[in-house]
Amino acid sequence: MPWKGIKDPYKIWLSEIILQQTRVEQGMAYYERFIGNFPSVDLLANATDETIFKLWEGLGYYSRCRNLIHTARHIHNNLGGVFPGTMAGLLSLKGVGDYTAAAIGSFAFGLPQAVVDGNVLRVLARYFGINNPVDETAGKMLFGKLAQDLIDLNQPAKYNQAIMDFGATVCKPMQPRCFECHFNKTCVANKEKKQSEYPVKSPKKQPRSRWFYYLVLEHQNNLLVIQRKDKGIWKDLHEFFLKEELSATDESLIFEAGYWGIPGLSIDVGNAVLSDEFIHILTHQRIYGRFLHVRIDQKVEIDGYTWLSSNEIDKIAFPRLITKYLEMKEA
DNA sequence: AACTCGGGGGG
DNA sequence: CCCCCAGAGTT
Structure with a gap:
């Protein structure tokens, strides 16, 4: 070393x-x-x-x-x-x-x-x-x-x-x-x-499963981002608009604007791309993640969220689940 | 004392 | 699938 x-x-x-x-x-x-x-x-x-x-x-x-x-x-x-x-x-x-x-x-x-x-x-x-x-x-x-x-x-x-x-x-x-x-x-x-x-260790409890659905909103090459503030996984890191579920959600529902609960949001299926499922394995959690990328013409503002250019995106930290998605999208 | 917190690499 | 890693803080 x-x-x-x-x-x-x-x-x-x-x-x-x-x-x-x-x-x-x-x-x-x-x-x-x-x-x-x-x-x-x-x-x-x-x-x-x-x-x-x-x-x-x-x-x-x-x-x-x-x-x-x-x-x-x-x-x-x-x-x-x-x-x-x-x-x-x-x-x-x-x-x-x-x-x-x-x-x-x-x-x-x-x-x-x-x-x-x-x-x-x-x-x-x-x-x-x-x-x-x-x-x-x-x-x-x-x-x-x-x-x-x-x-x-x-x-x-x-x-x-x-x-x-x-x-x-x-x-x-x-x-x-x-x-x-x-x-x-x-x-x-x-x-x-x-x-x-050896060494003897007490039995570990099984990980819990979570389903993360991210809405990646893009407006003129800017992305809508927020910093995780709640205690828990990935505190202080950034992410997109998240809806967490207790089980898998149907694809058709994800494409509906109403699913996300954002006032003024409309999703044109022609401008929306749903990713495959990312399985993110951690010691204590299994996270199933999917990303719906939507280009919008009409900018929306959401409390706590910020629109960032790709230049600014490069300067902030994301969890691996999200950097893996971004790397996939680049390719 | 029990729980939570990430991510990767090897068998 | 399983394991474990030059552990620490919170509940």
Whole structure:
């Protein structure tokens, strides 16, 4: 990784926020882009929300971006542009939890704090044969204490980096390389051939299904857009006029102006194109999306919505469901 | 304690 | 289809 060995707390913080619940391969390009645009926390703090969200577009978990902006400005405005060097100080930053505080603390400041991420949980659960679910309170306590007992207090950064690298390359989730593992003689999971049974996790609930019908209104190359403000999925990102349904809606109904409930709207079938269904799979939701693109001659105004040129559209962030649609429409 | 929050990649 | 990812915040 490009930031390995780096001690700049800003770069470590940025990389760790980007990598929360995100694979290194996926986050890498985003990290490079952010550092290229904002080499310091002060430059990040002075950027506009839209600029930053646009750079984050497509990475998901957008509250991370919101907290990133908040924390950058907090450090710039209230802390003189200097990151806190204690665990308590780091934990007080929005978006910085136990893992990220330990990562910044050990890597940037040499604090003797053990990181506990998905890699560490898997390594410890397998090696010691721990059956406690890692996502329950008791399990988190147990693994946190164990990790802290094991850390090499003389070189915490090196230890933390090593155990995560080990989990990512040897003690992998699938097909762990036990045959060449230094610990295969004493590892409980390997001895019992139960590598796949660790770590134990509590059962996850099944995702809910939602049906999103978007009306893409176009007037003289401008599109009608709104920013999602309600808490929930895609908060702060932009979208088109949305009607959400609890089940699939018939095509013929979608073409009727009355379906959308917009005063003054009329849909000429000759100027309307209905997309195929986009199936957008998330961890906790299945979203079925369809887009009705309508060119109108008579401009309508809707409370909260804004007409934007394609130039302006390019500067704001959309969820992947919508960028995929836009990319399809371009082609 | 349970829920919510994105998106992508691999088997 | 399933899994999981250098987790954190809210309810």
